[in-house]
Amino acid sequence: MSFYEKLPAELKLKIWKEAAYEHGMHHFRFIEDRYNDLARGHPMNTQLLKILPAQTADKSAWRARNNASRMDAFSWDAVEKFMKGEAAKLLYPLYPVPSTRANRSGSAMVHLDNDLICVQFAGMIMATWIRPLALPDMLTGIKRVALEYTEKGPGYSLLFPSNPFRCRCEDRAHRDDFFCPTTVDDFITYFPDLEKLYFIIKIKQTGSIIPPPTPSLPVGGKKRDYEGNVKPNARQPLKRRLTRAQAKKKLYSDTTERIKATAQRENLAYYEDIKFEYFEAKEEDAEKLVFYEPISTLFTGLEDLWQNQEATQFLPHPVHRVALGVIVYFDKPKPAATKK
Ligand SMILES: [Zn+2]
Structure with missing residues (x-):
């Protein structure tokens, strides 16, 4: 009997929870390739959405859970219990992705109450009240979805460049905006049960994600006499100035620590995948991030849009107002990730 096998069940459960991520982050590609689908004879009046695991080095929590379930019989049971029932949903492979593809990477189950799904969308976003999904239930029950706000377009360079x-x-x-509120509102229609939409910002230690530090002021002033005149001969105090790199590093660690502490204290949303931890950021913390301004413009745009929709008589579709939030993660992977 190994050491692990002799552990009491509640300790095994604790270990399993650590290994399998109770609040998991998953990354999926959604591909809506309408012209190709039509060319292959797909009916015109529905959308054939394809869901695939994230493209390169997928770090989704479902992969960790699949691995954790193979540890032993106990882990298998724990996964079964956690992923059983109403709260579990299979997202991959789903029609029209052939199920044989999952043999390579395993099938992806997500937990509807605990997990967050980060979507990389490629192709054309179209409201489902215009064209319903070919598989109408494929995204029902999903309550929280995230979109990454990056410097680069989220499209795929070769097939879907835009x-x-x-x-x-x-x-x-909204020509100059990265996300058009109307398109985001159309995107929300894919998720009939969506409650909250997050935008994810990666905070980089180098680069421009955190606003450049304001130049630090010299510590202390010139020595003065009792009348306030600068003493000409007194030794002036040394100016303590952080170098730009030091200031940047300090700002990075201050920002990361503050966001983590606030998230913990206020019980904000927290998710993890194999590589990173994700923290919901409060508005006052998020305001300090470089990308916050365009995101805040988008949030205002969405609120205005929903208000207009609610005020419109005979709107041909229901208004789907969701909560909006910002989630951050840091380019320094979590400590455990280096061991895995
Ligand atoms: Zn627009």
Whole structure:
């Protein structure tokens, strides 16, 4: 009997929970390739959405859980219990992805109450009240979804070079915005039970994700006499100035520590995958991040849009108002990730 086998069940459960991530983050590609689908004879009146695991080095929690379930019989049971019932949902492989593909990477189950699903969308976003999904239940029950806010377009360089969230409004009112509120509202229709939409910001130690530090002021002032005149001959105090690199590093660690502490104290949302930890950021903390301004503009745009929809008589579709939030993660992977 190994040491692990002799452990009491509650300790095994604790170990399992650590290994399998109770609040998991999953990354999926959603591909809506309408012209190709039509060319292959797919009916025009529905959308054939394909869900695939994230493209490179997928770090999704479901992979960790699949691995954890293979540890022993106890782990298998724990996974079964955690992933059983109403709260579990299979997202991969789903039609039209052939199930044989899952033999390579395993099938992806997500926990609807505990997990967050980060979507990389490619192709054309179209409201499901215009064209319903070919598989109407494929995304029901999903309550929380995230989109990553990156410097680069979320599209795929070769097949789908353009940003699917770009503005297609008649007047191109949000032409310069990275995410058009109307397109985001169309995207929400894929998830009939969505409660909260997050935008994810990666905080990089180097680069421009945190606003550049304001130049530090010299510590202390010039020595003065009792009348306030600068003493000409007194030794002036040494100016303590952080170098730019030091200031950046300090700002990074201050920001990460503050966000983590606030998230813990206020019981904000927390998720993890194989490589990173993700923390919900409060508005006052998020305000300090470089990408917050365009995201905040988008949030205002969405609130205005929903308000207008609610005020519109005979709107041909229901208004789906969701909560909006910001989640951050840090480019320094969590300590455990280096061991895995
Ligand atoms: Zn627009």
